[in-house]
Amino acid sequence: MADEQIRREIEQQAARVAAMEAARLAVKQIQQQEEEEEEEEEEDDDDGNIPMAQFLTPAAAPDRSSIVYLAFGRNDFQLRTDLINLFSNHLQFYGKANENSNTHLSRFLRMCHNFQFQGVNEDAIRLRLFLYTLRKGTLEWLDSEPHASITTWDDLARKFCNKYFSPAKVAR
Known part of the structure; x- marks a missing residue:
């Protein structure tokens, strides 16, 4: 009887492990599907229109320097x-x-x-x-x-x- 009980516990444990693995795979598939849908939405949104929030957000002015700064000639050099x-x-x-x-x-x-x-x-x-x-x-x-x-x-x-x-x- 003890052997039978041990065998049932092992089978139940194996069933729980299998169920957990199946659930983990299902969650992973759902996450991948959501990521793909988000990527598709981003591609669809790229129609040249700028979202209002982005339009109203201040941006730094681009560097319009009159000077074209030459390379120092050494990668490890910087002005102290x-x-x-x-x-x-x-x-x-x-x-x-x-x-x-x-x-x-x-x-x-x-x-x-x-x-x-x-x-x-x-x-x-x-x-x-x-x-x-x-x-x-x-x-x-x-x-x-x-x-x-x-x-x-x-x-x-x-x-x-x-x-x-x-x-x-x-x-x-």
Whole structure:
């Protein structure tokens, strides 16, 4: 009788395991079916109309920089914040009448020559650091230049001088 009871318990246990496995498979099939239906709905919704919620959600403005930033030439290189702060705090150009753009460029280049990085493109560094020396209206001038119109350091230096070096300063 004990053997018969053990056999029945084993059969019941096996039946429970089989039922649980069948239920697990059924749940998995339902989940897959729901995922497929959601994908189909998403494909059907892609008719070019923008949902109102998405339309009303503010989005960040795309980067419309006038400068095309060159690659550094090394994947492991990045500008240190202390270097950025050095240029930002000690070399500032406001575009005032008493400021000389050529002097500013000379000082900027002199500071840049103090920092040499093996295998790093100098133009890439200059293009990134120069904007940290600009203040107020001069930064707005740079932002107002056409998108991607500055691709080299020479482009930036030439445009800067054309804007801020007046013939009246030559006469002095």
